[in-house]
Amino acid sequence: MIHPCGTGNYTYLPLGRRVLHKIEQIIRQEMRGIAGHELLTPHTLASQEAAADLCRAQIESYRQLPTLIYQIRTDRRDDYRLRAGLLDAQEFRAQEALSFHPDAHSLNDFYPYLYQAYVNIFHACGLETVAVETEGGNEFIVLCQAGKHTFTLCSECPYAAHAEEAEFARREAPREIERAREKVATPDCKTMAALAIFLGVPLEKTLKVVFYATEEGEVIIATIRGDLDISEAKLKKALNIADLYLATEREIVAVGAVPGYGSAIGVHGAKLIADQSVLLGSNFVAGANEDGYHLLNVNYPRDFQADMVTDIAQARAGYACPRCHHELAETPGIELGYLRRGQETPATYLDQDRKARAVVVGTYGLDLSRLMAAVVEQHHDQQGIVWPVSIAPCQIHLVVLGTDQEVWARAEETYARLGDWGYEVLYDDRNESAGVKFNDADLIGVPVRLTLSHRTLQEDAIEIKLRWQEGRETIGLDALPKELEKLSVR
């Protein structure tokens, strides 16, 4: 199917190229179904750049919108590090699509069609995928051990997200009457676990803080219930900044906090962010910002007020689904495709009143190389690949056994006929044993195996075996066309 060719690169051999062709044709058919126009841009310009350029040059009037363009070509990962074979090759076959719209409303109307087209493509390739929600749209992933990202999925409903972005339903703690704050000595309780054990309270009755600093030196104090952890990804998103560092001891002390015994209470000059969990509970234990002391009965917002209360908690396997409250699970996966609702572009068009307005763009993409590798991951057994009929390199694997001239003549004839009937045939006319030929046929995974031998010739018959079934059957050669028709593999 493929042949490794330089580090992290692969040549698609004839059978692999055929599979790729079939995947490409499935994509073209689905794109045509939603009026997509295929084009081909040079590699010299980045795809987005080329698209913006094209959009500016070609789109003038609202009458041309909305429109969908796409291309299928070989792309290259610039940030490449050798990883998981074809699942993550440096050069890969990619489909990229762009939809241009007069406004966000039009894009939102169109989005489900593109989404469904991608679902149809995966379905046609026999691939089980998971749709993940992302900020700007969706990703389609396949679950596999070789995947480099972790995803959080609900065990019951379709909810799925990148682990670091996943939401979850926080456990509610019973709301108690707020008691008066009280300072207690907690020597050597620098971790939440040590504190909870020392005081005999569950973790969810404690408040934990993590001190961060921005590149500009601003100190961020993130407060969260002690049974949860901060998701730095969510925190960055909440703050709308790209980088965040753990604060140094000096930075912590400068805002009036004490490392190991810190909290957001009584600090000055820091930005305070609290997770929603601070609202789900009362009479918490929190740091006293005094060495060796904590405070009991801390309540929000009575004892401190955050600049922002939002979701900054890391989801974990076993937590409750934000949609249906069933258990969440974590699993590695790999991205096959993405859909991103776009933004306004610098390109403009003239609306019905001949006013210039910004074109709104949606961007979409599929990795065909990964898709092909994922199909193999999902469709194989101990003997080899079991190709779904839709993208099998051929439909029929014709095997001829022995050295009988008559058998070979019959095989040649059968090969020609199968071609005439419109089947794609892989013809094994090597001088190899039945064992070698059958093993190779199983390895390659063509749906239907037909075998001609001295035995079948005597009965004027042919042996038929389906790759996804155990049994073989011998049928009369006359019955072959009908039998194949029944299988609908063409």
Next chain:
Amino acid sequence: MIHPCGTGNYTYLPLGRRVLHKIEQIIRQEMRGIAGHELLTPHTLASQEAAADLCRAQIESYRQLPTLIYQIRTDRRDDYRLRAGLLDAQEFRAQEALSFHPDAHSLNDFYPYLYQAYVNIFHACGLETVAVETEGGNEFIVLCQAGKHTFTLCSECPYAAHAEEAEFARREAPREIERAREKVATPDCKTMAALAIFLGVPLEKTLKVVFYATEEGEVIIATIRGDLDISEAKLKKALNIADLYLATEREIVAVGAVPGYGSAIGVHGAKLIADQSVLLGSNFVAGANEDGYHLLNVNYPRDFQADMVTDIAQARAGYACPRCHHELAETPGIELGYLRRGQETPATYLDQDRKARAVVVGTYGLDLSRLMAAVVEQHHDQQGIVWPVSIAPCQIHLVVLGTDQEVWARAEETYARLGDWGYEVLYDDRNESAGVKFNDADLIGVPVRLTLSHRTLQEDAIEIKLRWQEGRETIGLDALPKELEKLSVR
């Protein structure tokens, strides 16, 4: 069709991409016809490298040979300088093919099949090409003013070659009785023309020399009849060296020659190469290697002997064809494809006696982007492109005119029906005038234009116009399927 996209690069817009697809399909069909297997190699490795690698990894036994593999992908010219649009884009669509053989005999047997497949491809695309003979095989070129190379073609027979490599039949001079050598004073006769006038002899009665030097400092004295010029390309090929420089005065003097009055007579320490024309004539005038003097009645080989007498003459328009002696012409052209009989490779296979032998390789290539541009060059009129049916982006251009709701409903219906009948239709449903729509249809060049208007609706008819003909015809809508069938554009 295409949109310029960065310096020397082009995006294939939807219609252009369709043309490219059709060309690709024609190529695939022809390659299948000679049992070619398609694959796809990564760009990371040079094509030859990838092929050698593949050959080493996949070819083991003589039973696997001969075999033909090919690919169609986007390639990039590394030595790119901005030139003639799509005829010479930096990134271009390329077909590359390799045939592997057990020996040169097998390659020679196979060569004509690949040659014919390329001829068939050009023919199917409606393209007139010229087959040029090259040292290792052939090139296919199209003649066009934008071409960057000059080719020499016979006006009668199919002989064609790169101008600097072209052969020609030298004019024979009547062979005279060799007379005794004689020194004459020829003051101020430093050019051949001045000498011929001064002595009153025709140029073909003179011998001209050009002094060259190799990188290693060896002096080469090339002698040719005075009516001809040296082809440095041929001279280098004869010497089997890549670089050659004009000798300095010091180098000329060092071998005993005199600039302006030089010849190969009496020199020492230089390599002497003579064109075949020194054999076609007698009693030549040549330099005396003495300032202000020439020799009369110089004869080869009586008066000097060259190390090599071969073809080092530059062919010119008007010279005689080496095959049929009709007149040669020169014309600019551009290379579309090449066929190169290969050499032995480092890859080996086991022959029938299980001995390791070198695989012999043939390499072939087509530039699809140039091919497409060349078709446009050869198939256009003042109004625009006139696509050959085989690679037209669509077969039918459906135009709807006016604002009559009924006409538009009929157009939608016709559009759907044409699709059902298996035609590819470009549907112009813009709100533009008949003039704009017809002009655009001519520009795009789809073979059949169908027009629906208020007038045709009243007659329950449709207007049909062929791009390559002047007239229009109105036919009943009922007659449309049969009429289209007759045109066989599908």
